[in-house]
Amino acid sequence: MNKVKLVTIITESVLESRLAEDLGRLGARGYTLIDARGSGSRGMRSADWDQNQNIQIEVICNENVASAILDHCQKEYYSNFAMVVYITDVKVLRPEKF
C-alpha cells in the first residue's frame, strides 16, 4: 500500500464547475463529488432549494498537488464562500493512478 493524500472540499454547489476546472489545472487526476448538507458559520445549508446546496469534493493526489489545492482554495474562495478544506493521509493500491 502506498501513502497518498486525500483532499476533501466542502463548499457551495455554485462553485462546482469552477472547482472542477481548478482541480484539473492544479494537477488532480480525478475527483468524486457528493451532494451535501449541513450547518456552520454561514448558517444552515439545508439543500432544500438550489441556492442553498452544498457539495463535497474528494480528491486523491500526491502531497504537492494537495498543498497546491489548499493554497488555491484559500486564496481564491475562503473570504467570500462557505468552504472547508482538509487533507488526510490515505493508503492506496496503484499509486500511479493518482
Next chain:
Amino acid sequence: MIENLLDPTILFFLIGLFAGIVRAELRLPESIYEILSIYLLLAIGLKGGVQLSTTDLGVIIVPASGAILIGLIIPLIAYPILRRLGKFSKADAAAIAAHYGSVSAVTYAVVLIFLDKRGVRYEDYTTVLLVLLEIPAIAVGIFIARLRASKVAPSYSRLLSEVFFGRSIYLLLAGLLVGFVLGPQGIDSVRIVFFDLFKGVLAIFLLEMGLVASHRLNELRRVGAFLFFFGIGMPILSGALGTIVGWGVGLSVGGTTVLATLAGSASYIAAPAAMRIAVPDANPTLYLTASLGITFPFNLVVGIPIYYWMATTIH
C-alpha cells in the same frame, strides 16, 4: 384580499409557510424543488409561446421597451435607498438592487391565475415581458457593483453564460420557442401535462416555497429591521412604477396589473446565481432573505391585489 387568499395555490403556500414556522416534520425530497421549477419555467414559456404564435409581433415593441426601461430603472432607485437609508455596503446594496429589478416567474404565474379567476383579460405577450425584465436589472446590478469598486473581478465569459444561459432564462426561452414554432395545434399532445396540470403542480411547488421562505424568515433577526421594510416598501414603489409605465405604453387593466406585479416581484432564481458569481463579496443571506423571505410572500398574499387595484385606479 380575503378572496385572493381563497385559492388553492395561495393556501398551499401559507400551509408550507406555517409548517416551517411551527417546525412541522415536513421535508419534501430534495430534488422536488428542482424538478418542479424546471416544469414551471417550461410550462410558463410554452404557454407564452403559444399565445405569441397568434399575436402580431409589431404590437410588442412599445410595451417591451417599457419593460426593459423598468428593469434598468428599478436597481438605480433601489441602490441609493439601500446605501443611504439602509447603510449597506456597496456590494450588498448592488446585489439586493439587482434582485428587485429582476423578476420572479412564480409570482408571474400567480398573477395570471388571479386575473383568470376574475375574468380579466391581459395581453397575449406578457411572457415576453417576463423574459425581458429578468436580464437588464442583473446587468445593472453587476455594473453598479463593478463601478463602485468591488475588489473581485469575475470571469466575464462565465458571467455571461450564467446570465443568459442560466437555468431560468434558458428554460423560459426554450418553452417560448417551442410554443411559438408549434402553435396551439402543435402542442396538443403535451397539453395535458403542461397546461391542464399546471395549477396543481404550482400548488405543490408553492407548498415547498412556503417551507423555503419560512426558513429564510428565521434569518430575519440577522438582517435587521430595515430590510424587512425595504422588502415590503420597494415592491410597492416598483409596482407603482410598473403601473404607470404599463398604462403609459397602452396596456389593458390586466396587462398593467401583470407589468406592475413583474416590476414589484424580486428574483430568487436567476439573480442569486448571477450575483454569487459576479459579486461574491455581497452577503447572500441579505438578498435571499429580502427577496424570498419577505417580498415573495408579501406579493403573493397582499401585493397582487394592490397592483390590481393600482391598475384599475389608473385606467
